[in-house]
Amino acid sequence: MKILVSVAWHxxxxxxxxxxxxxxxxxxxxxxxxxxxxxxxxxKESFNRTISGVDLIVGAPSGQLNLLLYSVxxxxxxxxxxxxxxxxxxxQHHLVEWAVPISLGDSHRGFxxxxxxxxxxxxxxxxxxxxxxFAQGRPFEGLFEAVIGADVAxxxxxxxxxxxxxxxxxxxxxxxxxxxxxxxxxxILAATGTPVDKTVHVSLPGxxxxxxxxxxxQTIFINPQAQAALAPESVTAVLLGLNSKFATFGLQRELxxxxxxxxMAVLPGVAMAELWSLMSTVENLLRAxxxxxxxxxxxxxxxxxxxxxxxRQGEIAVMRVLGAGPLTILVLILCEALILILASLxxxxxxxxxxxxxLDDWLASEFGLFLSHDILSPDVMxxxxxxxxATILVSLFPGLEAYKSALHAQLTNK
Amino acid sequence: xxxxxxxxxxxxxxxxxxxxxVLSIEQWQVNLGERVFLFGDSxxxxxxxxxxxxxxxxxxQGSIDILAHDLPAMPNRKRDRFxxxxxxxxxxxxxxxxxxxxxxxxxxxxxxxxxxxxxxxxTDIAQRAQTLxxxxxxxxxxxxxxxxxxxxxxxxxxxxxxxxINQPKxxxxxxxxxxxxxxxxDAFMQVLMEMCDTTQTSLIFVSHDSALGQxxxxxxxxxxxxxxxxxxxx
Numbered sequence: 001m002k003i004l005v006s007v008a009w010h011x012x013x014x015x016x017x018x019x020x021x022x023x024x025x026x027x028x029x030x031x032x033x034x035x036x037x038x039x040x041x042x043x044k045e046s047f048n049r050t051i052s053g054v055d056l057i058v059g060a061p062s063g064q065l066n067l068l069l070y071s072v073x074x075x076x077x078x079x080x081x082x083x084x085x086x087x088x089x090x091x092q093h094h095l096v097e098w099a100v101p102i103s104l105g106d107s108h109r110g111f112x113x114x115x116x117x118x119x120x121x122x123x124x125x126x127x128x129x130x131x132x133x134f135a136q137g138r139p140f141e142g143l144f145e146a147v148i149g150a151d152v153a154x155x156x157x158x159x160x161x162x163x164x165x166x167x168x169x170x171x172x173x174x175x176x177x178x179x180x181x182x183x184x185x186x187x188i189l190a191a192t193g194t195p196v197d198k199t200v201h202v203s204l205p206g207x208x209x210x211x212x213x214x215x216x217x218q219t220i221f222i223n224p225q226a227q228a229a230l231a232p233e234s235v236t237a238v239l240l241g242l243n244s245k246f247a248t249f250g251l252q253r254e255l256x257x258x259x260x261x262x263x264m265a266v267l268p269g270v271a272m273a274e275l276w277s278l279m280s281t282v283e284n285l286l287r288a289x290x291x292x293x294x295x296x297x298x299x300x301x302x303x304x305x306x307x308x309x310x311x312r313q314g315e316i317a318v319m320r321v322l323g324a325g326p327l328t329i330l331v332l333i334l335c336e337a338l339i340l341i342l343a344s345l346x347x348x349x350x351x352x353x354x355x356x357x358x359l360d361d362w363l364a365s366e367f368g369l370f371l372s373h374d375i376l377s378p379d380v381m382x383x384x385x386x387x388x389x390a391t392i393l394v395s396l397f398p399g400l401e402a403y404k405s406a407l408h409a410q411l412t413n414k
Numbered sequence: 415x416x417x418x419x420x421x422x423x424x425x426x427x428x429x430x431x432x433x434x435x436v437l438s439i440e441q442w443q444v445n446l447g448e449r450v451f452l453f454g455d456s457x458x459x460x461x462x463x464x465x466x467x468x469x470x471x472x473x474x475q476g477s478i479d480i481l482a483h484d485l486p487a488m489p490n491r492k493r494d495r496f497x498x499x500x501x502x503x504x505x506x507x508x509x510x511x512x513x514x515x516x517x518x519x520x521x522x523x524x525x526x527x528x529x530x531x532x533x534x535x536x537t538d539i540a541q542r543a544q545t546l547x548x549x550x551x552x553x554x555x556x557x558x559x560x561x562x563x564x565x566x567x568x569x570x571x572x573x574x575x576x577x578x579i580n581q582p583k584x585x586x587x588x589x590x591x592x593x594x595x596x597x598x599x600d601a602f603m604q605v606l607m608e609m610c611d612t613t614q615t616s617l618i619f620v621s622h623d624s625a626l627g628q629x630x631x632x633x634x635x636x637x638x639x640x641x642x643x644x645x646x647x648x
Contacts, residue, residue: 003525007514014513314508320470323498323526325491409470 008335015308022304023340029297030348030387034375036290037383038352040283042371047276050194053125054268055248058082058090058255059237061264068271071102071237074112074195078104081234086261090238095247098123101235103207108166111152113200115207123241126194136160137187140203146183147201150191160185166200166210205230294387298394301337305398309405316402317409326406330399337395338388345384349375419481419584419616420444420467426475427462437462438642446583449610449617451627454636460620463636464586467618468501469493481583498527502577506589509573512562517543519561520576527580539579546575550605567598571605578609585610588620603629
């Protein structure tokens, strides 16, 4: 076998130009396929790691996707709020371990502002149950303190103790800038690769304060006791952690039938799965394109081998005379194809890895994408095996052609 | 046990899907160790006969015994192996794989003769190849040169080395000198004869150039031997 591989290798070398072009086309095809597959897997993982450890999300009735989008992904607008009393009820419910409120609707220079409580920093988890950590500073304590996500700090260049202005509405240039409500950055969260990075967190009374008239604000500045009057009337959603996972469905049913307020409870996992299935069209489209690119390169490989058959008639006749059976000739052609595809696979994986390492910082800062460098996941390995299988199938065309010409090979004196 | 290197009985051959016979030989034998010069006009069926003798073509009728083995009766794989082990072949050209080195070309012949099994006699073969190259008066540096960089004369001598590496009992040679100039041709004939002498190989030498017949004790005109009517079809 060793000598057959060596013959195949020299045969490829003897046709450097066409082989090199085929190799480049295979290499690019494989790179595209592997990149798409790797990014797809990583995007799915990054999506699924957005939130963890939350058993139920409670908000006003709309749809579970809508609730998930605005409470977790900070996309779209909440349709309605739930009452402050409902949050208190949830907090005191015997099945509930913790209840973190979220109040949305304001923005700071294009970044969403979330009103919440201290418990947010204790209970919000992402990825494989990672808690939030502070890169600098501490959680907010006073009325006019804010905690900002890593992306906010990076793109706006904020440091701890900087003063920022929070506006009503969610555009980046809102008409009613609340110039009178200056906040101070008390802490900056470490990057998580989730929408938390793009969020400004303030206290629930803080949210109320930015909606006060200038004179009322003035009163609060002068007389801190008046802050007690800033009790919010409603919150947008509540994230719940339960004492026991087994109570999840019972509590969900109970909340959906709650009489004193109109509530809807959704399971984050179920809603995430539904959301991801919406993206599967794009996912499949990307995959289809990548596969088509690879298939066209594989046909290029088959064409190259097939085209070489003519000039190799003599060579095949020589092998026949030496005692090589037609099957040996077929194996030789398959060897050539396999050498090419293995070289392309190796180079493709190596290049992709280098690119990922090189673009690591840029992807994380520009897109919040945290792509693992470990390309050789079981899925990608499986894909590699499929590529090799496809190569063998496609190379059977020229292989069988060689087999046939070997069968009919004769000594000719031409 | 037959004493013949080649024993042909009632041989007939027609190309598939053609009714005209190309070759028809009632009886023909070559003794072990004998050297035969086979000549004839072009179209007399020389190449077809060689194809039949080395088992690449199978006769339509009759039998061909090579070294007492019924070649056409063998299954394909066995016939390929038999050819690799017992028959050496040298053509006019296209003897060697151009992109492989001289060493690799010779090694390949030995590999197929072993039937693609392990290369336990590898060093043996390299040794014998070296000796053959020296005996054929080729400079030893050509050993690791790709064949395409050699001159035609050198290539033909490498082709003999390759044909003899498995110590075949029968050597078939087809117009090997037509691409060579006169002095190269004489040198070629001389080494070929010396090699056959030392290895006691039966030789069938095919050429349309009857001048080369002077080197042989037995000359056969295929035009007389072949009684097929459809001459000129080959």
